[in-house]
Amino acid sequence: xxxxxxxxxxxxxxxxxxxxxxxxxxxxxxxxxxxxxxxxxxxxxxxxxxxxxxxxxxxxxxxxxxxxxxxxxxxxxxxxxxxxxxxxxxxxxxxxxxxxxxxxxxxxxxxxxxxxxxxxxxxxxxxxxxxxxxxxxxxxxxxxxxxxxxxxxxxxxxxxxxxxxxxxxxxxxxxxxxxxxxxxxxxxxxxxxxxxxxxxxxxxxxxxxxxxxxxxxxxxxxxxxxxxxxxxxxxxxxxxxxxxxxxxxxxxxxxxxxxxxxxxxxxxxxxxxxxxxxxxxxxxxxxxxxxxxxxxxxxxxxxxxxxxxxxxxxxxxxxxxxxxxxxxxxxxxxxxxxxxxxxxxxxxxxxxxxxxxxxxxxxxxxxxxxxxxxxxxxxxxxxxxxxxxxxxxxxxxxxx
Ligand SMILES: Nc1nc2c(c(=O)[nH]1)N[C@H]1C(S)=C(S)[C@@H](COP(=O)(O)O)O[C@H]1N2
Ligand SMILES: [Mo]
Numbered sequence: 001x002x003x004x005x006x007x008x009x010x011x012x013x014x015x016x017x018x019x020x021x022x023x024x025x026x027x028x029x030x031x032x033x034x035x036x037x038x039x040x041x042x043x044x045x046x047x048x049x050x051x052x053x054x055x056x057x058x059x060x061x062x063x064x065x066x067x068x069x070x071x072x073x074x075x076x077x078x079x080x081x082x083x084x085x086x087x088x089x090x091x092x093x094x095x096x097x098x099x100x101x102x103x104x105x106x107x108x109x110x111x112x113x114x115x116x117x118x119x120x121x122x123x124x125x126x127x128x129x130x131x132x133x134x135x136x137x138x139x140x141x142x143x144x145x146x147x148x149x150x151x152x153x154x155x156x157x158x159x160x161x162x163x164x165x166x167x168x169x170x171x172x173x174x175x176x177x178x179x180x181x182x183x184x185x186x187x188x189x190x191x192x193x194x195x196x197x198x199x200x201x202x203x204x205x206x207x208x209x210x211x212x213x214x215x216x217x218x219x220x221x222x223x224x225x226x227x228x229x230x231x232x233x234x235x236x237x238x239x240x241x242x243x244x245x246x247x248x249x250x251x252x253x254x255x256x257x258x259x260x261x262x263x264x265x266x267x268x269x270x271x272x273x274x275x276x277x278x279x280x281x282x283x284x285x286x287x288x289x290x291x292x293x294x295x296x297x298x299x300x301x302x303x304x305x306x307x308x309x310x311x312x313x314x315x316x317x318x319x320x321x322x323x324x325x326x327x328x329x330x331x332x333x334x335x336x337x338x339x340x341x342x343x344x345x346x347x348x349x350x351x352x353x354x355x356x357x358x359x360x361x362x363x364x365x366x367x368x369x370x371x372x373x374x375x376x377x378x379x380x381x382x383x384x385x386x387x388x389x390x391x392x393x394x395x396x397x398x399x400x
Contacts (some may be wrong), residue, residue, distance in 0.1 A: 046346055046362050047288075049316065053309035058086065061301075061369045062369065062394035064157050070099050077202035079105030079234070082159030085302040085320065090349065092357045094144060095162035097232050103149045103248070104202070106233040109194035110254065115338040118222075120174065122259035123184035128177060134240045135224065138169040142221050142242070143264045145357045146322055148295055150247035150277035153390065158300055161322075162309045166242055167225035171215055174222065174258070178353060184260040186211050186287065188268070189241050191252035205269040208250050209261060209287035210243070218244050218292075222255065244354050245324065246293045249274040263288050295323040297383050298373040299331055299359070300320030305351060313400050315363045317372060321348035322356035329378040333361050341377070367399040 069084035083095055084198035119137075124255035149160035168269070174189075182223075191206040223242045224231055231237040236253030236369035243250040249270060252297075267275075267289040275283040276291035299373075301319040323330060331348060350357030372393050376383055384389065 001252040004231070017080070017351055036116045046316065046360055049309050049314050049357065049362065053307040055305055056308050057306045059304040059306055059315075059397075060397055061157075061304075064154055064393075065157075067157055068127045069157070069159060072102065072105075075105055076108065076197035077104050077193070077199035078197070079103075080156075080160075081234075082156055083162045085158060085161070085300070088302055088320065088356075091357065093351075093358070094164055094227060096311050097164070097227050097229060097235070098165055100226070100235065101147075101160045101362070102234050103151075104193075104206075104234075104253065105195075106237075107194045107254065108196050110192045116256075118174075118239060118258060120258045122188070122261055123181040123183065124260050125228035130174065132224065134241070135169050135174075135222065135290050138173055139167050139224050140169075142166045142168050142170075142223070144351065144371075145242055145244050146355050147242075147248035147251055148322070150249050150274050150293070150296075158391070161356075162270065164226050165228065167228070168221045168223035168242065171220040171241075175212075181387060185262050185263050185264045186265065187215060187258040188257075188261050188265065189252050189258040190256060190259070191240070192254035192256060203269045203273040206252055206254075207268040208252060208271055209221070209265050209268060209271065209290075211248070214292050215243075218246060218391070221242070242336045243293075245295060247274070247278050248296055249278065249336075250293050296385060297321065297326045297381060298325040298378055298385055298391060299376075301372045301374075301393045302393045304372075312364070315320070315397065316360055316366060317363060318358060319362045319374070320356040321350065321359055324351040324381075326376055326381060327378075329376045329381060331359055332375050332377050334373050335363065335365065337371060337373070341375060342374075343377075344374070363390060365397045367397050369394065369396050 011386040029066055059381050067082055072081050072281065074080050078350055079102055083099055113132060115131040116131045119278060120130065131341055144163055144165050146161060146163035152158060152160035163287050186209050188207055188209045193204050193206045220241060220243050223240050224238060226232065226235055231240060239255045241252040241255055267284055267290060269288045271287060271290055280290055284290055299321045302318050303318050305316040331344040333344050334341045344358045344361045348357035348359040
């Protein structure tokens with residue numbers, strides 16, 4: 001087949017783009033998508049449109065709020081910056097520091113001690129304080145990890161999730177310097193949270209109590225650098241916890257205290273605030289009754305590309321998969337609630353289970369409204385958010 005795209009005048013093209021992109025998403029610049037050709041492993045139809053087709057537009061998702069990405073809003077506990085996921089490709093899966101989502105701004109009442117110290121005490125033979133300089137020689141690359149706010153969702157245009165390359169010190173190396181006393185089985189990790197501004201929606205206090213075994217299993221580390229730069233203030237400077245694979249409410253920023261505790265601790269205000277969003281059974285009173293706040297396998301469409309291939313219009317849905325390992329289970333997609341699910345053409349490829357991977361699927365719909373839904377085809381894998389329709393996204397295919 002010969003595939004030179006049909007000639008279309010610039011003004012027709014512009015009119016078409018405007019018409020097909022009305023609503024919440026406004027006009028998306030195609031410049032940001034220049035890298036799409038190399039964006040995902042391509043096979044079949046994907047391969048053909050990428051080689052011979054022409055990317056005409058990226059369609060907006062329907063019925064999502066009209067918020068601006070990469071723009072700081074609010075202050076204190078209500079400070080937010082939403083990340084735009086739509087330009088993510090497999091070549092650019094890391095979010096630049098200034099685009100990485102923010103939940104809670106740098107506490108304006110925080111008068112940081114100089115040097116910053118991390119107090120380590122509780123049920124230990126000898127308490128210890130560690131300055132940032134003492135940690136410095138142990139800092140090394142910890143790889144790419146994503147953070148997702150447990151409150152991420154449609155109201156945030158799914159922008160409370162980002163991936164970055166972190167450097168820091170494995171928590172185990174700090175713990176090996178402490179001699180826990182018998183009965184010390186968990187750690188309370190505390191971050192500053194002193195804001196002058198009162199929050200309408202968030203509780204003050206950022207402490208989480210983790211069983212030692214879970215910290216070890218997750219590979220918790222104390223991050224000091226983000227994308228090879230010192231941790232930015234709003235992301236927890238000078239030290240934050242990263243709890244890989246857990247919702248980011250556990251990744252304590254402005255970390256100042258590490259305390260060995262026994263198994264009989266009350267849940268902290270932060271744990272109580274996030275009990276629902278981390279899928280606990282009600283609101284346990286005791287920290288020991290909290291389940292690991294791990295992210296279950298999750299999948300989200302991030303853009304619907306409109307391609308012209310010869311005389312045909314083809315749509316290509318690109319999305320992310322993240323969360324707990326799926327053991328190679330196939331991702332499936334459907335476009336209407338009554339349709340059968342079909343296997344996603346290009347299955348997600350993840351560099352590691354600690355970050356997200358991209359998938360893509362080509363599609364030749366008739367004009368109309370669609371609701372994109374994903375699932376994993378294995379009932380043994382718990383995917384509550386996916387099943388609840390949490391990541392559903394609507395799109396309108398224009399008449400062409
Ligand atoms: N001290 C402190 N740490 C905190 C929070 C906070 O309010 N105070 N918010 C948590 C929540 S709910 C999230 S989603 C992440 C956000 O991290 P980020 O702003 O670096 O993306 O930080 C976590 N760590
Ligand atoms: Mo969060």
